[in-house]
Amino acid sequence: MQRFMITDSSDVVRKVGKRILSELDFMVSEASSASEALSHCQVELPDYLIVDSSMDGALDLIVAVRAMEGGKEVKIYYCVIEADLKKLMMGKRAGATDFLLKPFDRKILTAVFGNRAIAA
Template sequence: MQRMLIVDDSAVIRKVGKRILNGMGFLVAEASSSSTTLDLCARRLPDAIILDAGMEDAVETITRVRAMKGGEGVRIYYCLVKADLKHMMAGRRAGADDFLVKPFDRDSLAEAFGRYVEAA
């Protein structure tokens, strides 16, 4: 089973994402801060992370996850409120693999992660 981590300071966003991704067959954990994210990743890296770009230290969090042993293999989705080139480039430079626009819904998460369900 693929392991996912949703990182967002909004409990509603985490709850909606978790419900949808659990329904798709993912094992989903949640974090509301970068420090919690890094603690969880230090214990066991997830297969993928959805990280809120609006968090103050989001770019640093990507860099630190990438620096962990095995961190290069984690798929990191930088989650933006709107497609903003400046923020997208900052996320890409830090090591984000792809982007999501929130609020996300079942269709957008299925489009982003459906291929991993089939591969599992």
């Protein structure tokens, strides 16, 4: 089972994402801050990581994960509220694999990640 971490300051976003991704057969953990996510990643890197762009330290978290042993293999999704080119480029430079628009729902998460849980 692949490991997935949702890093977002919103309890609702984390709970909704966890429920949907768990149903897609991911083992999902949550972090409410970049520092909490970094602590989790130092113990065990997830296969997938969603990072909320509006969270303090979001870009630093991406850079730190990429610098860890095995961190280059983590698929990091930078979660943005709007397709702001400057914000997207900052995420890409930090090491984000791809982007997700927020708020996401079952349809979006299933389309992006539905076939990946099984593929592992």
